[in-house]
């Protein structure tokens with residue numbers, strides 16, 4: 005069964021004033037263990053699609069299923085809890101909490117899930133080790149580079165052991181070496197632990213690493229192709 009299934013999604017913003025058709029009858033399925041890029045020109049609907057897949061917004065028509073559960077009909081209060089347990093998010097602007105250390109940022113989701121404090125600390129430390137930040141656990145976002153902040157964001161996204169990770173333009177603000185390093189880490193997590201990643205991106209470096217490339221044009225799925233992905237450097 006697909007982890008994520010988007011069925012005939014249409015999204016119209018501002019339907020009563022100046023309607024914008026951001027998605028037009030777009031359907032896709034994501035299986036466990038995929039490393040997939042959603043690409044397409046600016047305004048083609050990539051972010052709108054990720055927002056629908058992550059339950060951050062609702063379609064005008066159509067629906068989204070996650071592991072067989074229709075999330076489109078879910079009440080907002082239930083959706084928050086469902087998101088916490090099932091979906092990890094990585095954003096272009098990292099979205100870390102500035103007054104928290106790296107460890108606290110990673111622990112925060114587990115705190116919301118009322119996990120045991122010791123287990124929470126242990127998991128946060130393991131995740132930060134995995135993203136190469138063993139020596140930056142007590143640093144706050146303002147004391148870290150963009151690449152380091154985005155690696156904290158990846159560790160945070162994994163903290164609740166989600167079914168899949170959605171990453172909206174994760175390398176957009178990173179220089180070349182930080183972007184490659186982030187991709188190496190995510191690709192290795194995909195390869196070794198079978199973590200499922202879905203990206204939206206303009207970045208050819210990210211597209212080259214994907215095994216599947218879904219292209220959107222004007223709110224619709226234009227093509228959906230598998231390719232041989234560029235290998236990652238061991239990290």
Ligand SMILES: Nc1ncnc2c1ncn2[C@@H]1O[C@H](COP(=O)(O)OP(=O)(O)OP(=O)(O)O)[C@@H](O)[C@H]1O
Nearest residue numbers: 017018024025026045046047048049050051052053
């Ligand atoms: N909240 C909103 N209100 C109105 N229109 C919106 C809103 N969000 C997006 N749109 C419009 O919907 C269309 C799709 O936008 P979306 O952000 O999904 O595209 P994108 O492919 O992610 O673009 P980019 O690559 O520039 O980030 C665009 O025409 C955009 O202007």
